[in-house]
Amino acid sequence: MATTLDRSTHGYLVTFTITPGPLLPITEITARVTGPGSNDPLFVDWKKHFPLKVGKPLDTTLYEKAKDDLYNIATRHGYFESKMIMSRISIDLTKYYATVTIVFETGPRVRFGKTTFTKSLFHEKFLRKFLRYHAGELYDADKLDLTQQGFVDSSYFAQVVIDPKENKIRDNAIPIKIKIIPRKSREYEFGLGYGTDTGMRGTAGITWRNIGGDGHRLQLLTRASQYNSSALIKYIIPGIDPAHDSITSSFGASNINQSTGNANNAKLAIAYARAHGNWDSALSLAYLNEQYNLSTLPTTSTELVYPTLFITYYDVDKKSQPDKGISVEAQFTGALKAILSETNFTQVTTTIKTLYTIQPTKTRLLFRTGLGRTDIANLVNLPLSLQLFAGGTDSVRGYSYNSIGPGRNLVTASFEIQQRVYGDFYAAIFADAGVVGNQNLFQHVNVGVGPGIVWLSSIGQMELGIANAITQPNTPWTIEFSMGGVL
Template identity: 30%
Template sequence: MTIGRLGWLLVVLASCWVWQPLAAQQSQRDSTTLKVTFEGVEGELANNVRSYLELLQFNGKQTPASFRLRYLARRGDTSIRQALEPFGYYHSEVNHDITTGPEQTYVRYSIVLGPPTVIGEIDFELSGAAAQDPAFQRVRNELPITEGEVLQHSQYERSKSLLRSAAAERGYYDARFTEQTLKVELNEKSAIITLHFDSGPRYRFGDVSICCNHLNSDFLMRYFQFSEGDSFHTRDLLDLQVALAGSDYFENVEVAPLWNEATDEQVPISVRVTPNKRDQYQIGPGYGTDTGARLTLGFNRRWVNDRGHRLNSIVRLSEVQNTGFVDYIIPGENPARDQYSITGEILDKRYEDIDSTLYRASVRDNRHYDNWQRTFELGYQREDFRFGTGERQTSNFLVPSAEFSLVSSETDADNRNLVDQGYRVSARLQGASNAVLSDATFLSLTLSGKAVYSFNEKWRFLARGEVGAIATSDFERLSPSLRFFAGGDHSVRGYAYQQLGPANAEGVITGGQYLGVASAEVDYLVAPKWRIALFSDFGNTGMEWSMPWRQTIGIGGRWLSPIGPVRLDIAQAIDEPGRPWRLHLTIGPDL
């Protein structure tokens, strides 16, 4: 018994002798913070390692207990290897070491990737109706997996997603994978991908039900670019939703396929609309250096009758000119793209020494073709005008015209009124004959364009230009609205509105037969909502192409507002040093 007690005493003493340094070491670790690092990978591989490595949750915090630290460190070896496998690295080597300093405990991982696994074979089979669908052949050719390339699990999953998305988009409702496997041969460092996809039949559009429509159903059906029995495509439904929402007839629009009611490989379509308020009123004060203070009053009737006819009217009062405008709009065969309009307009202008009152009525045919727009117009106008103290004249013209425009732009993701990149070009041709309700014969052509180019997130370059020419045997009979003027906010900054061009004996600008305007501008983003700009404008109008061109230089600031840039520019005419600097204020999109 005595020996037994003595033996237990020796065991206890020995344990204390061993435990004391271990306890001291643990005490030291408990008082340190943990620092976890790894080397050997970067980029996507490093990001995935961070998401897998559990020990990183203690990084910068108090070091865990010794036994837990060793367990987590060993577990990290396995986690890192698993994190690298989705990128094709199945033969990586991972080692770690643990060292303790006076203030930090370090866990360092060393990663050796080893040879990657490549795609050795792709077994792809497409069955069902999609086997004869050219769109699916294009999808197959665009799959991001290729024999001989390094295996990446994300590209394998993306390939499956592309096939499913194409099937859903094109109406293969019963599509499924009959086999989808990724087999990795570790010894051969290669992978075999098997994708067998059965699309089943392609569904067609079925009956269309329209709920809560306040317009004529036949008129609303003209927005549909598909018919019952046509092959299903989600883009047709998206285009319909966008067209109805953009028509301004409806406050809310919902377009959806009813797959749970599909029968005989046809899917019915549900369209639910909520009418908008029929009448819209507008009132808004404003200011522009070309027009001075102004007030705008508007009234729109969103639909006049159940055939979707609309009425827009506006009155704009300013220091320079007063305008009254009424536009009756008749939707075309494709209401989303085509329309006809009957317009009446009165424009009374009193600026500097020009006094003009224009009465105008016209009919228009507008068509849209993706980025293109075409307008044919026939207008009759009467204009009473006087230059300076000269005799008041009256002119009458029946003016047919044609205008073509092309606009392409990339807008800011958060504000479609801010253009990052794009261009606009247009051409307008108009004329009249003294044999048909006109006081003179003329032919006028105007070409214009504008471009925005972004060098990077901060620097942009903007350019615009406009040229015009009038062929006529009796220019003096042309009223001011048919002549060319230059100068102002959107022309040659540094000069007043329409104050560049030929002048009469009193020095009153009377407008020219030829027009030329150009501008170059660079701007820089100095803050999230602010840009500064440097620019130079050129231009003039004249009776001959050899007219002298005027040049100005200037600097400006831009506030990137929700309705587009608010521009404040100050410009000086180089050719006339004595002319004072001129301030220009404009609001609206760059294109």
């Protein structure tokens, strides 16, 4: 280091010139975990991936992080009596090297003890179904995190606080106290709005969240619009794992009015649904009684008993305003005359949606495709509510809702570019295409294009656009509005 002193009319100026020497290398590392938890996989992994290496420069930030990681592992795996036996950096400036020593004693690992809940209207037997651990198992904070996530993801609780009582450990067992703050026992739903596909619409509903203390739910919901209306009653029973599965019995009636047909129906169904990670699935059995007509054909009545398997996959980089992601939906259904039905049919449909954002320019690329196939001897015998159609805001924009079809085969595709212009507002341009038919499917492809304005709000994407069916001459532009998740 060199120092200079300069005098000026304003005073003195001191200048220090520092020439750094070579980085201090590490010549020896002792990183050891002792005690009953020395073979715990997390401690073994800590030693295997110790951030400092012999021959590499000393980095005190990595040294402190290595110690912090030990304490974090001990806390999350229940080594509450753990302690640092030795942590030392020795530096020899004469020989110019450093040695690092960390010796950590784990102490015993506790086990889960008794779990208690604050008083609520839920039966304790029901609440215990959410637990991801059992008394006597080795303590693992990850299991507490999964337990809390299950409580939060359900629709029953406004807040759940899980408190391991470290100061009350007895006989190597830690008691767990869970504070439950339920949501209101009744939830009301009211809504008025306008949709491109529905016209003016209104919604009214009520949900009872906890019937009998075991988490049974009853839902009543009515929807009315210019074109389609429905009423639905659902009784939902939590499954063995109430955070992820349920059994639903439902009865509903609906009225369908669209350019390609009209229908009135009643439907009784029972369904088992399960969620697992990014996957959701539902298996249902339904009885359908429907009076319908397709276009100008006379009204037909039919009864069907049919199972349906519905599978979805959903993956995004973040829940709120994702930058990239994919969703896949697939549905398999069918009926047999031999089993209380008036016709034989099988049907498969799938929808794939993707989102990718080019970060430097904040350009969002959205792609959607849909495929469907129905096998049936006479398409007229399939109820309107089960027919394949395209057209509308979520299908082929520029065409009215379900105006393309029906047919045995369905193919749709959509590509949209959204460019950020200010804050959460984007300018968009899109092109949609779709066909529904029996033979010569791509002889006439229905295409709709247009621009739009997009707002990425806290409750989802809101998009207002105009679209024109360019393959259908003399078709006026239509206003298209949609709201909800982009995937």
